Amino acid sequence: MTKILNILLNSYQQLNIGRTVVENPKTILLNEMRKLLGQAYNPYVAKLEDHCDIILTNLEDGTNCLNDCLDSSRPLIVDLGCGAGNFLRDYSMVSPECDFIGFELRFKRLVKGAAKFKKRDIKNIRLIRARAEDIGFWLPDDSVSEVHINFPDPWPKRRHQKHRLLTSQYLKLLHMKLKKGGNLIFKTDHQDYFLSVMEMIEQQSLLKLVEYSDDLHNSAYREQNIATEFEMLFKGQGCPVYYLKTVVQGK
Numbered sequence: 001m002t003k004i005l006n007i008l009l010n011s012y013q014q015l016n017i018g019r020t021v022v023e024n025p026k027t028i029l030l031n032e033m034r035k036l037l038g039q040a041y042n043p044y045v046a047k048l049e050d051h052c053d054i055i056l057t058n059l060e061d062g063t064n065c066l067n068d069c070l071d072s073s074r075p076l077i078v079d080l081g082c083g084a085g086n087f088l089r090d091y092s093m094v095s096p097e098c099d100f101i102g103f104e105l106r107f108k109r110l111v112k113g114a115a116k117f118k119k120r121d122i123k124n125i126r127l128i129r130a131r132a133e134d135i136g137f138w139l140p141d142d143s144v145s146e147v148h149i150n151f152p153d154p155w156p157k158r159r160h161q162k163h164r165l166l167t168s169q170y171l172k173l174l175h176m177k178l179k180k181g182g183n184l185i186f187k188t189d190h191q192d193y194f195l196s197v198m199e200m201i202e203q204q205s206l207l208k209l210v211e212y213s214d215d216l217h218n219s220a221y222r223e224q225n226i227a228t229e230f231e232m233l234f235k236g237q238g239c240p241v242y243y244l245k246t247v248v249q250g251k
């Protein structure tokens with residue numbers, strides 16, 4: 001209420017003092033209200049409910065739903081920062097014998113992903129609205145066959161690099177969640193991020209590098225590749241895609 005009163009007051013002041021161009025008060029008010037409502041109300045938050053059979057948001061309910069979906073005899077593939085789900089959809093269609101879980105923060109991408117899976121009647125994917133950093137709460141140790149990290153936010157500025165998902169600490173967590181013989185697969189368009197991950201892998205003995213390319217789409221590995229939304233975007237712009245695959249060591 002105070003905020004609305006402030007907006008009204010501001011609009012009044014803008015109209016009446018020191019302005020050379022006087023805007024229509026209705027326009028000013030509507031623009032301010034739109035901004036306010038946009039922040040407070042994202043229509044995709046409510047739409048999560050329509051897909052509560054696929055999108056899990058609550059750890060307690062989630063554990064039950066995951067138990068329904070997860071059959072430890074089936075390989076589990078995890079996509080961290082899965083976006084709008086194209087990779088999961090396309091992968092699940094060629095590997096119906098596996099279960100799939102995507103972690104994603106953005107409501108719109110989650111809803112779009114769930115709708116895509118329903119359209120194809122895909123039953124073996126769950127999406128979790130949680131930070132990829134929190135997989136420790138959601139997934140048991142030694143449960144995952146493959147972790148895919150496709151085009152994570154690169155945080156290119158040096159002072160922001162601490163926000164990158166892939167750190168040596170996080171590699172330890174992934175190692176814990178991966179089964180013996182499991183794989184971590186990473187793709188990015190960002191050379192610096194790629195090189196730093198290569199270095200981290202070389203410096204520890206948890207994961208062994210088994211494949212890599214600094215131009216995936218012009219390498220032998222392109223045959224097995226499943227492209228993601230962002231990958232198609234970068235490919236269209238002529239950017240090379242960096243790719244690496246590791247296998248778990250020491251379990």
Ligand SMILES: C[S@@+](CC[C@H](N)C(=O)[O-])C[C@H]1O[C@@H](n2cnc3c(N)ncnc32)[C@H](O)[C@@H]1O
Nearest residue numbers: 081082083104105106131132150151228229230
């Ligand atoms: C650049 S997009 C890549 C999306 C998809 N993997 C692809 O390749 O098309 C990065 C995605 O990660 C999500 N994301 C960013 N930080 C995250 C986090 N901490 N946990 C889960 N998802 C995250 C973003 O919302 C975004 O959808």
